[in-house]
Amino acid sequence: MSRHYSEDDLTLYFYGEGRRRADIESHLESCAQCAALYRDIAGTLAAIGAPEGPARGDQYGLEVFQRIRHRLPEHSRFGWFAGFSRVSGFAWGAVAAALILIAFVAGQRWRSAPANVENVASRVSLEPSNTGAKRILLTSVADHLDRSERVLTDIMNTSNPGDISTEQGWAEDLVETSRLYRQDAIAAGEPSVAAVLDELERNLLEIVHSPARISNDDLEQIRRRIDAAALLFKVRVLGDELRRRNPTS
């Protein structure tokens, strides 16, 4: 064959695609010009190795789900209600009894909660340029981090792994607040604050979604994740830093 192969033909050949592969192969043995072009194409492409992506652990899927869970559209909840409509009258009675019990326990716990989780962000209009509002936000976040630190410390140190319902209650209160502060921190141009709050929120969610009567293994898993993320350390350091930035708090 007298004609030369194009760069496109040789690119397909490099990738093992295209027709006339046998023809190209024998042509490359006899045509120095095409062989040089092919060497150049192959050399360039061989230099482009697959990027080593950062590793993601076994729990990554769960983390992703926890991050998107609150953003899932409403129709999931319709599905949930549709399921409810199929339960029997007896089950409805059991559900009603459970709700009464939950309301009673929640009322008891609310009175004995160690800290009043107040969402300052919801009361204050926060513009990034508004330094007064930003100071309030950072002060509130510092307080929020203190409360979160107490919950995390409890989880890390609890000597009775059988029942973490109290810590779960506190964590549940903190999750929503954390989310609001995170959004406000982003709006206020504080990405590092938002990043710690995001990590905190994920770990709090894991505590909330664990069974109240938790097994030793599950508790250990939560502790390992908190440890692995150095979360307690980050929460303390960020809390201190926010106070340093805003000494009146």
Next chain:
Amino acid sequence: MAAEGAAVLARARQGDEDAFRALVEQHSRSVFRLAYRMTGNEQDAEDIVQESFLRAYKQLGRFEARANFGTWIYRITANCCVDLMRSRQSRRDQSHGESLDAAEELPPAGVPGPERLAASAEIERRVQTALGELSPLERAAFTLRHYEGRSIDEISSVLGLGTSAAKHSVFRAVKKLRTALAPLRRVQS
């Protein structure tokens, strides 16, 4: 196993959040890997992972029950990447970044030691810059062909392009990469 997967998928399609969580847990890592390869940026890849699963959740009702969820989420992810790169490109066009024109002197091939290591880091940096110069479709097509080992037909299906468009996206990407990396190859040879 396949029947179990189909059952989970069917429950997810009915709005069962736990079933959807199982799908997210199963596919997150491969979705992240693809997103990272396409964008070359960890934070962008994280954003794409979340956006892809949210899109998938919203479209579950339209998903063919007999189809493979892995293939479907792969396609959604690839297209999320293209969308993100398009939005980034329009911003980058306003403040054009680094030029690849100037070839820097590299130590000759075979020289061991820190110079050589620096050279390979330089090659890697150049490759990343060159990939960043590709159009979103070119980069997506190239990633699928070069890193993911997808055939032209598969690329065409994933990106919703005709076979010819998919093929030419790969060709254009290879041409641009060869041009961008030519100074390095000349110095090396």
